[in-house]
Amino acid sequence: MLKLTYRYDQSAVRLVVEGLPDFSSDQGSGVIGILSTWRLQLVGAPELEGKREHLEALLLVVTAYSRHLLSGVARRFGAEQDPVSISPNATGHQLQLRSSQPGVEPLTIQLDDAELADLMRCLDALRLDANVQVAWPSPSLQPLARRDLSESIPAGRRFGAPLLGASALALVAVVAVMVPVQPPSAPPAAEQAVKEALTNAP
Amino acid sequence: MTNATAELSRRGFERLDLLLLTVEALDLNGGEAMLWATQQLGFSDLFPNRVELWKRRCHNPLRRSTRRGVVSGAETEALIRLLCAMADRLYPLLHQLLSSREPEALSQQRWDLLDQRLRDLVAERMNPRRGAVQRMLDPEQSRPLQKQLVLTLALAAGSGGVDRLRASLLDPTP
Numbered sequence: 001m002l003k004l005t006y007r008y009d010q011s012a013v014r015l016v017v018e019g020l021p022d023f024s025s026d027q028g029s030g031v032i033g034i035l036s037t038w039r040l041q042l043v044g045a046p047e048l049e050g051k052r053e054h055l056e057a058l059l060l061v062v063t064a065y066s067r068h069l070l071s072g073v074a075r076r077f078g079a080e081q082d083p084v085s086i087s088p089n090a091t092g093h094q095l096q097l098r099s100s101q102p103g104v105e106p107l108t109i110q111l112d113d114a115e116l117a118d119l120m121r122c123l124d125a126l127r128l129d130a131n132v133q134v135a136w137p138s139p140s141l142q143p144l145a146r147r148d149l150s151e152s153i154p155a156g157r158r159f160g161a162p163l164l165g166a167s168a169l170a171l172v173a174v175v176a177v178m179v180p181v182q183p184p185s186a187p188p189a190a191e192q193a194v195k196e197a198l199t200n201a202p
Numbered sequence: 203m204t205n206a207t208a209e210l211s212r213r214g215f216e217r218l219d220l221l222l223l224t225v226e227a228l229d230l231n232g233g234e235a236m237l238w239a240t241q242q243l244g245f246s247d248l249f250p251n252r253v254e255l256w257k258r259r260c261h262n263p264l265r266r267s268t269r270r271g272v273v274s275g276a277e278t279e280a281l282i283r284l285l286c287a288m289a290d291r292l293y294p295l296l297h298q299l300l301s302s303r304e305p306e307a308l309s310q311q312r313w314d315l316l317d318q319r320l321r322d323l324v325a326e327r328m329n330p331r332r333g334a335v336q337r338m339l340d341p342e343q344s345r346p347l348q349k350q351l352v353l354t355l356a357l358a359a360g361s362g363g364v365d366r367l368r369a370s371l372l373d374p375t376p
Contacts, residue, residue: 066357070357070369091302120360124360141366143374149376
């Protein structure tokens, strides 16, 4: 059976996938339905290859990370034990890949913004390619929750206005307590009022 | 996937117009190129000429001559697709700006040029009394914002960029 190969190129990234058509799903002869191998070449990094699960994890993690970056939220995606994780650091983005074989140290790759954009474009091209009809996990491309967005705002800006408002309220309350209030004058007694009324009577 | 005909919030539309302004700063013929791209993308009915395109963009509340009313979902979607097409066209330039492998002096010159053009465009078209506009005109504060705009354009380019950008523009105001 003829093995199919598709390649996705950007300036600093090359992604190659190989596989076979899945004739049981009525796919055409030029369509990959069963992914056998994939290779990822990043400039200045060793060539990566792995199973389909690793490519799915890479796709999910990098897509979610890029989606959050667009909203100005830079945070880690992928846990310590996951096959792929990505997190921001001082010089860009740190991609970590962990082998499923025991005793193999995780591979760390440093990406700058341009390389991340290249990688994202290659993964997008693969995910949306009509010639590769593999059931990829669908990345969440929804608006972020207000809670996630507020994490990206510096604490000074996030809490500045409420703190200022609370301080102003407290100050006004203290001033109001300290200023003496004149007690209301007692109303004249009833008898006094009657006398005054009689003496003033014509 | 997000709703392709959803209307943008005020903040979302500000970002969209600012990204289009960044495209104009990156491409000296950006205005003409946008008009050409609207025809290529099949949006001639929505934006038959430059004035109609400009009128939609004037719904940005940060503009000097801002317009009231709401931009329809179809028009917003057309603007998002136009922006992504322009980002795709300018991707090599965006890549040069973002790459740390470029010579530092050359990269600095490119950023300086973008900074000057973008601040000129902002000063010309935006209302300088607004705090957000003042931040864009301040040399100290404008550079991180410009970097975020260029990175946004780079991540919005390509086949999957439209969905990603639309989702981010529909974010709620924090």
